[in-house]
Every structure is written in structure tokens, then in C-alpha cells.
Amino acid sequence: MRRLAIAALMLTGLTAAPGEVSFPTSDGGVIWADLYGAGDHAVVLAHGARFDKASWGKQAEILAKAGFRVLAIDFRGYGQSRGGDKSAPGSGEKYEDILAAVRYLRQNGAQSVSVMGASMGGGAAANALVHARPGEIDRLILLAPVPVQAPERLTGPKLFAVSRGDGLAAKVREQFAKAPEPKELLILDGSAHAQFLFQTDQGERLMKKILEFLSENKIEAKKK
Numbered sequence: 216m217r218r219l220a221i222a223a224l225m226l227t228g229l230t231a232a233p234g235e236v237s238f239p240t241s242d243g244g245v246i247w248a249d250l251y252g253a254g255d256h257a258v259v260l261a262h263g264a265r266f267d268k269a270s271w272g273k274q275a276e277i278l279a280k281a282g283f284r285v286l287a288i289d290f291r292g293y294g295q296s297r298g299g300d301k302s303a304p305g306s307g308e309k310y311e312d313i314l315a316a317v318r319y320l321r322q323n324g325a326q327s328v329s330v331m332g333a334s335m336g337g338g339a340a341a342n343a344l345v346h347a348r349p350g351e352i353d354r355l356i357l358l359a360p361v362p363v364q365a366p367e368r369l370t371g372p373k374l375f376a377v378s379r380g381d382g383l384a385a386k387v388r389e390q391f392a393k394a395p396e397p398k399e400l401l402i403l404d405g406s407a408h409a410q411f412l413f414q415t416d417q418g419e420r421l422m423k424k425i426l427e428f429l430s431e432n433k434i435e436a437k438k439k
Contacts, residue, residue, distance in 0.1 A: 403421060
């Protein structure tokens with residue numbers, strides 16, 4: 216029955232346009248993001264290097280229709296987002312942007328916050344989990360993430376997804392093997408990388424798995 220409900224969500228019409236919000240980072244930066252939907256359970260979406268917050272539009276709408284509050288961020292250096300005056304160049308501090316998004320959602324009533332990151336955003340999402348306070352991030356979804364420094368420190372439920380022909384597939388498998396339980400690995404057909412998977416015939420399968428994985432958090436919350 217739950218699978219039928221998920222399929223129905225993916226076939227329904229679009230939601231209203233997102234609202235735009237901004238919030239500070241711990242290192243003095245400012246992050247801008249698109250906010251979709253409402254609810255106690257939230258999801259942060261972290262884009263890849265060739266994308267931005269708007270690239271998550273379709274996936275964010277599906278998640279919002281499923282009852283999630285969704286925050287799609289622009290990393291520092293994208294759109295209006297920026298790091299602080301003392302922030303280092305490059306992507307090393309992008310996990311700060313995700314932590315800022317997680318804390319914004321928590322401060323605004325979210326009871327649980329999951330993070331989904333793709334490629335560059337996947338690496339930043341994993342690093343955010345490593346640097347997060349205990350319990351700040353409930354679930355993690357990594358779409359062909361760039362390698363992270365300490366996969367063995369990734370706590371909580373994790374879903375790794377990568378296409379069979381992706382150039383990062385071997386590294387993703389290696390990092391998945393090092394990550395502790397609970398964890399899942401989804402191998403998809405083709406060679407599309409990270410967010411590009413949503414543009415292929417594997418996109419629906421991937422989105423269904425994401426919805427199932429995130430919905431498990433709602434079920435667990437009801438049992439508490």
C-alpha cells in the first residue's frame with residue numbers, strides 16, 4: 216500500500232512556488248535557500264558542482280507533497296550565498312552551509328532533519344554529519360558523493376546511490392563498505408552521475424527509494 220501511495224505522489228501536479236529564505240553560517244557567511252512545503256520532518260537538499268538550489272525543484276515538490284518540509288540550498292559561491300570574511304577558498308567549508316540549513320530548520324520547529332547531497336553536495340553532506348552535534352541529522356542520502364575523509368564516522372541510517380557506469384562507482388562502493396550500519400546501497404543502471412540520474416529512466420526508481428527511505432523516519436517517530 217505504501218508503494219502505491221509513493222507512486223501516486225510522483226504522478227500528481229506541481230506544488231506552489233517555493234519561498235526564499237536566508238540564514239547565517241557559523242563562520243560568518245549567509246546561505247540562501249528555497250523552502251518548500253511544511254511539516255515536522257524536514258529534508259535539506261545539497262546540490263552538485265554543476266547545479267544550484269533551483270535544480271532540485273521537481274524532487275523538492277515530490278518530497279513536499281509527501282509531507283516533508285524541504286530546504287534546497289545554494290552553497291557559498293552560488294547565487295547570493297557566501298562564506299564569511301575569514302572562510303577559506305574552495306569547497307572545504309561547504310559542510311558549514313549544510314549545518315546552517317539543518318539548524319535553521321531545527322530552530323523553526325522541525326523535529327527531524329535528513330540531508331540529501333549529490334556529488335560535491337554529497338561529500339559536504341557526509342562531512343556535515345561528521346561535524347554535527349549528536350542527533351542533529353537523522354538520515355543521510357548520498358548520490359554518487361565525492362569521497363569523504365571519514366566514512367567510518369557516518370552515524371545513523373544512510374542511503375548511498377550510484378549508477379553502475381559512473382566513474383565514481385568503485386569509490387562509492389569502497390566508502391559504503393567502510394561506513395557503519397545501518398546503511399543501504401542502491402546501484403542503478405546506466406552511467407549518469409548524481410543529480411543527472413533524475414533525468415534518466417532510472418529517475419523514478421531512485422525517487423521511489425528516496426521516499427521510502429525518508430518515510431521510515433516518520434514511522435520511527437510515530438513509534439516513540
